[in-house]
Amino acid sequence: MDTIYGGADTIAQRVAAATGGKFQIRVFAAGELVPGLQVLDAVQAGTVEMGHTAMYYYVGKDPTFAFEATIPFGLNTRQHLAWMYQGGGKELVGDFLKEYNVVSFPAGQTGAQMGGWYRKEIKTPADLNGLKMRIGGLAGQVLTKLGGVPQQIAGGDIYPALEKGTIDAAEWVGPYDDEKLGFYKVAKYYYYPGWWEGGLNLSAIVNREQLESLPKEYRAILEAACYEASIAMMTKYDAQNPIALKKLIGSGAVLRPFSREILQAAHKASYELYEELAKTNPKWKKIYEPWKAFRDDQYLWFRVAETTFDNFTFTAGAQRTP
Numbered sequence: 001m002d003t004i005y006g007g008a009d010t011i012a013q014r015v016a017a018a019t020g021g022k023f024q025i026r027v028f029a030a031g032e033l034v035p036g037l038q039v040l041d042a043v044q045a046g047t048v049e050m051g052h053t054a055m056y057y058y059v060g061k062d063p064t065f066a067f068e069a070t071i072p073f074g075l076n077t078r079q080h081l082a083w084m085y086q087g088g089g090k091e092l093v094g095d096f097l098k099e100y101n102v103v104s105f106p107a108g109q110t111g112a113q114m115g116g117w118y119r120k121e122i123k124t125p126a127d128l129n130g131l132k133m134r135i136g137g138l139a140g141q142v143l144t145k146l147g148g149v150p151q152q153i154a155g156g157d158i159y160p161a162l163e164k165g166t167i168d169a170a171e172w173v174g175p176y177d178d179e180k181l182g183f184y185k186v187a188k189y190y191y192y193p194g195w196w197e198g199g200l201n202l203s204a205i206v207n208r209e210q211l212e213s214l215p216k217e218y219r220a221i222l223e224a225a226c227y228e229a230s231i232a233m234m235t236k237y238d239a240q241n242p243i244a245l246k247k248l249i250g251s252g253a254v255l256r257p258f259s260r261e262i263l264q265a266a267h268k269a270s271y272e273l274y275e276e277l278a279k280t281n282p283k284w285k286k287i288y289e290p291w292k293a294f295r296d297d298q299y300l301w302f303r304v305a306e307t308t309f310d311n312f313t314f315t316a317g318a319q320r321t322p
Helices: 004-016 034-047 063-069 077-086 089-100 140-145 156-162 175-180 208-212 216-250 260-280 282-304 306-320
Strands: 050-053 101-107 114-120 132-136 149-151 189-192 201-207 254-257
Touching: 004 050, 004 101, 034 050, 034 101, 034 201, 077 089, 077 101, 077 156, 077 201, 077 282, 089 149, 089 282, 101 208, 101 216, 114 140, 114 201, 140 149, 140 156, 140 260, 149 189, 156 175, 156 216, 175 216, 201 208, 201 216, 260 282, 282 306
Parallel strands: 132 149, 189 254
Antiparallel strands: 050 201, 101 201, 114 189
């Protein structure tokens, strides 16, 4: 993937360019050094100095990891970055990660994702009962509450699992990546929105000792390169997704919105899960409470100007299109 994997390439290229080639980062694909879902373990242990991953892959260790990536019905991309950089999120996440011996930097954004590929139509919450679906992060626990059977599968293994019928549905990112991976060939119903990923943040995680051993200038360059990777990834998706969506529909993909009934059921299940975690997991609660306060302010502001502007201009633009 020139988007997700490309984020790591962007970091390596910028770091080398900014240091005259003195600071080199070698990028390896998932599986070359360690499996795709074991990046955190490898960085924590010092097997590799650095990794590029979505931190919600590690909710099995602690659901609190999801805050750095995204949680269902959470923040969109701009809101998440505002929380991380201006709302105390980076400090809260950083404190949580100390026990894992890693330091993280936001290093890639996908924007709101699609809701995945399904072999059959999904019209009501009842249609999710027994559904075996590849889905990442805390969304799997929400799906379980709705009767589904979540499967956490690395990106490269999704297509064969769909093709063989091992799973009934799968989500990845959005049109640009999904079209490349060919999911429409084995599951034609393409749903939206990905309510579990309103704005996914990818992370560059660095072994703490390795980071501290770098010269201060190199640390600053690395952090700036990660910042650039976030912007580069998001702009690429925004530019390429519309083109890819047209191709997918032309290839036979059937576009469907999730029903309001499904969205309401999933929203209710999501926040029930968060409150349950707040009662049983002090680490989750420590981040969840300030995150929730920040979320409320963001929602209020976006309803005033951003959403009003978007809703009107998008609708007016569609009406003018021949």
